[in-house]
Amino acid sequence: MSLKKLAEHLGLSQTTVSRALNGYSDVSKETRERVSIAAKELGYRPNESARRLATGRSNIIGVAFPTDENKLVDPHFTEFLSGLAERAAEHDYDVLLSATKGDDWKGLKRVVSSRTVDLVVLPSVDVSGEQISLVKSLDIPFVVHGRVKDRNDYAFLDIDNYQVFYQPTKMLIDLGHKNIAILNGPRNRNYTNERLRGWQDALAEIGIEAPAGYDAHARMTEAEGFAMAMELLSRPDRPTALVCSSTLLASGAYRACSQLQLVVGRDVSITAHDDELPFLSAMSFDPPLAVTRSSIRAAGREVASIVNRYLLGESWQSLQTIWQAELVYRASVAPLKAS
Amino acid sequence: MSLKKLAEHLGLSQTTVSRALNGYSDVSKETRERVSIAAKELGYRPNESARRLATGRSNIIGVAFPTDENKLVDPHFTEFLSGLAERAAEHDYDVLLSATKGDDWKGLKRVVSSRTVDLVVLPSVDVSGEQISLVKSLDIPFVVHGRVKDRNDYAFLDIDNYQVFYQPTKMLIDLGHKNIAILNGPRNRNYTNERLRGWQDALAEIGIEAPAGYDAHARMTEAEGFAMAMELLSRPDRPTALVCSSTLLASGAYRACSQLQLVVGRDVSITAHDDELPFLSAMSFDPPLAVTRSSIRAAGREVASIVNRYLLGESWQSLQTIWQAELVYRASVAPLKAS
DNA sequence: CTTATCTTCCAAAGCGCTTTGGAAACTTGG
DNA sequence: CCAAGTTTCCAAAGCGCTTTGGAAGATAAG
Numbered sequence: 001m002s003l004k005k006l007a008e009h010l011g012l013s014q015t016t017v018s019r020a021l022n023g024y025s026d027v028s029k030e031t032r033e034r035v036s037i038a039a040k041e042l043g044y045r046p047n048e049s050a051r052r053l054a055t056g057r058s059n060i061i062g063v064a065f066p067t068d069e070n071k072l073v074d075p076h077f078t079e080f081l082s083g084l085a086e087r088a089a090e091h092d093y094d095v096l097l098s099a100t101k102g103d104d105w106k107g108l109k110r111v112v113s114s115r116t117v118d119l120v121v122l123p124s125v126d127v128s129g130e131q132i133s134l135v136k137s138l139d140i141p142f143v144v145h146g147r148v149k150d151r152n153d154y155a156f157l158d159i160d161n162y163q164v165f166y167q168p169t170k171m172l173i174d175l176g177h178k179n180i181a182i183l184n185g186p187r188n189r190n191y192t193n194e195r196l197r198g199w200q201d202a203l204a205e206i207g208i209e210a211p212a213g214y215d216a217h218a219r220m221t222e223a224e225g226f227a228m229a230m231e232l233l234s235r236p237d238r239p240t241a242l243v244c245s246s247t248l249l250a251s252g253a254y255r256a257c258s259q260l261q262l263v264v265g266r267d268v269s270i271t272a273h274d275d276e277l278p279f280l281s282a283m284s285f286d287p288p289l290a291v292t293r294s295s296i297r298a299a300g301r302e303v304a305s306i307v308n309r310y311l312l313g314e315s316w317q318s319l320q321t322i323w324q325a326e327l328v329y330r331a332s333v334a335p336l337k338a339s
Numbered sequence: 340m341s342l343k344k345l346a347e348h349l350g351l352s353q354t355t356v357s358r359a360l361n362g363y364s365d366v367s368k369e370t371r372e373r374v375s376i377a378a379k380e381l382g383y384r385p386n387e388s389a390r391r392l393a394t395g396r397s398n399i400i401g402v403a404f405p406t407d408e409n410k411l412v413d414p415h416f417t418e419f420l421s422g423l424a425e426r427a428a429e430h431d432y433d434v435l436l437s438a439t440k441g442d443d444w445k446g447l448k449r450v451v452s453s454r455t456v457d458l459v460v461l462p463s464v465d466v467s468g469e470q471i472s473l474v475k476s477l478d479i480p481f482v483v484h485g486r487v488k489d490r491n492d493y494a495f496l497d498i499d500n501y502q503v504f505y506q507p508t509k510m511l512i513d514l515g516h517k518n519i520a521i522l523n524g525p526r527n528r529n530y531t532n533e534r535l536r537g538w539q540d541a542l543a544e545i546g547i548e549a550p551a552g553y554d555a556h557a558r559m560t561e562a563e564g565f566a567m568a569m570e571l572l573s574r575p576d577r578p579t580a581l582v583c584s585s586t587l588l589a590s591g592a593y594r595a596c597s598q599l600q601l602v603v604g605r606d607v608s609i610t611a612h613d614d615e616l617p618f619l620s621a622m623s624f625d626p627p628l629a630v631t632r633s634s635i636r637a638a639g640r641e642v643a644s645i646v647n648r649y650l651l652g653e654s655w656q657s658l659q660t661i662w663q664a665e666l667v668y669r670a671s672v673a674p675l676k677a678s
Numbered sequence: 679c680t681t682a683t684c685t686t687c688c689a690a691a692g693c694g695c696t697t698t699g700g701a702a703a704c705t706t707g708g
Numbered sequence: 709c710c711a712a713g714t715t716t717c718c719a720a721a722g723c724g725c726t727t728t729g730g731a732a733g734a735t736a737a738g
Contacts, residue, residue, distance in 0.1 A: 003694060342726095
């Protein structure tokens with residue numbers, strides 16, 4: 001079923017049918033009605049390739065998709081992507097994955113220079129900002145999830161990562177803790193460094209400088225969390241509280257505590273940042289895990305909305321968004337017992 | 340840079356330039372050379388939309404992407420997708436996600452009927468086979484990861500799920516175990532049922548019928564694994580061995596053992612099916628986890644290859660592939676001690 | 679040298695849509 | 709009743725590529 005046939009069937013011109021379907025004003029109410037009914041009946045669907053060729057826009061947004069295991073191949077990414085795809089669909093955009101393996105951005109370059117996508121989303125950038133430089137040189141609009149320090153000439157959605165660690169650290173201090181260690185993410189991420197600063201500043205405020213090694217860094221998996229927690233909790237100057245960058249890390253830390261016969265919420269206080277991974281509810285930890293919470297799926301949705309507004313003509317200046325994470329107090333933290 | 344300009348620049352016709360670039364035989368060696376050099380120099384990239392319109396093919400493969408948490412929003416899916424996207428890129432296909440939320444297949448229908456995608460990949464089908472019926476009614480080629488019982492009129496890649504549980508169960512029996520329970524996946528999946536049968540048959544061979552409740556079913560997450568293992572291992576007729584459908588479940592089972600003061604590989608033997616999730620290496624479990632192994636990422640890659648061959652004209656009959664999983668013996672299993 | 683056969687190239691016709699620049703019919707105000 | 713809008717429709721020109729159906733020149737065969 002093509003436009004042409006539909007038009008013939010209706011005894012109208014292609015122009016009129018096209019404009020009726022696309023909501024232009026120069027077509028009468030009755031005609032519009034008649035057209036859309038016929039279109040539905042005959043199951044007419046415009047051929048997207050043709051429309052794209054004619055308009056120059058593809059209604060597809062590309063996502064740089066790191067396929068190597070060193071990067072973001074993890075549940076956090078899936079969640080983000082789900083939210084993005086969901087909202088994008090509502091705005092009639094499709095999401096195209098552009099597999100990038102390591103430093104090989106060939107795929108991305110291809111979909112960009114062949115006009116396959118209207119815009120690129122960078123779901124994960126490292127501190128170097130090279131991904132941003134690359135996409136910028138390709139001269140295509142883009143939106144970033146996260147940020148690169150000292151550089152903000154683009155549209156982005158990020159959370160206030162400084163607060164993500166500052167808040168719980170401050171809270172733990174208020175509860176009497178002094179030996180507070182962190183299980184943080186990979187060093188080459190901006191959010192990791194922001195969180196690190198938040199923790200350092202909170203400690204500095206009461207004149208504490210954390211012992212060497214109190215800041216552990218690794219990929220955010222259960223296994224790494226377990227390993228880092230085991231190491232930290234076996235030290236002579238054992239921390240009384242752990243602040244984790246992900247509930248996955250916290251899950252590993254819980255396992256370490258259990259193995260070391262330490263009771264979470266009594267011997268060790270634990271908090272984490274909660275991206276709300278669907279299979280790992282902080283509430284159902286035992287004891288329930290105190291968290292700074294910010295849904296990464298909602299972030300995906302919001303990015304899709306930002307993309308939409310960007311393509312509708314808003315400036316990147318007006319599309320920089322920073323979300324605050326709320327601190328939820330739960331039984332995994334407790335005041336420090338005098339020992 | 341368009342074909343037309345490139346042709347003018349070279350003093351050739353569009354036809355010749357197009358055919359030179361696309362490797363047709365009716366263009367001389369020197370001309371072809373000259374054209375491809377110029378194309379590279381001027382950074383010419385064919386406009387994909389135009390090519391799609393002209394050829395009728397989009398070189399995009401659609402993936403039905405379930406965005407609701409009840410389904411496959413988990414690391415297994417990401418891994419699969421990574422493999423798929425990677426190999427697809429090698430064959431010059433792009434991967435487009437079609438978000439489907441619950442039973443709402445609107446997105447899929449749209450990309451299909453608007454000719455946005457050449458083919459659809461179903462990464463996850465339930466036992467009802469309704470996804471297959473739907474896609475079939477859309478009259479578009481499709482490839483399935485997995486299978487639906489009693490129905491195999493389509494191209495698919497699956498693993499021999501019967502063996503996935505039969506093999507380890509048999510091995511555990513050989514080691515003297517009799518009380519063998521399973522931590523299986525969701526009931527509405529074909530692989531779950533196949534595995535169930537494999538386990539039942541292995542037991543039946545030595546005349547055992549498992550006690551009620553020895554077959555536990557849930558989503559394949561660490562938390563569910565923990566819960567199911569806790570329940571099973573707390574029974575009066577405690578199983579001496581657990582066969583798990585995923586390393587994530589096994590990870591939860593390990594935690595349960597640790598909590599119950601049971602030593603894996605001594606008090607309880609555990610095996611699992613290993614999809615080779617990158618952040619959860621069976622080898623680095625403590626003790627190392629015995630598994631049936633089959634990389635789900637490799638499966639993604641293979642599906643992309645199947646897609647490629649399908650679109651090149653092979654029949655679905657010739658594209659039905661079943662992989663065997665190999666059984667790897669490790670310290671998480673041990674002969675049953677006489678008690 | 680003529681005829682048949684390759685080899686190499688090209689003009690032009692689409693692919694299915696959007697959009698421009700009117701034209702025709704219908705209203706309105708004077 | 710006429711001129712000046714308004715409203716509603718349409719013919720035709722692209723968008724940038726592929727593909728068909730030759731044509732011209734070079735080569736081989738008779």
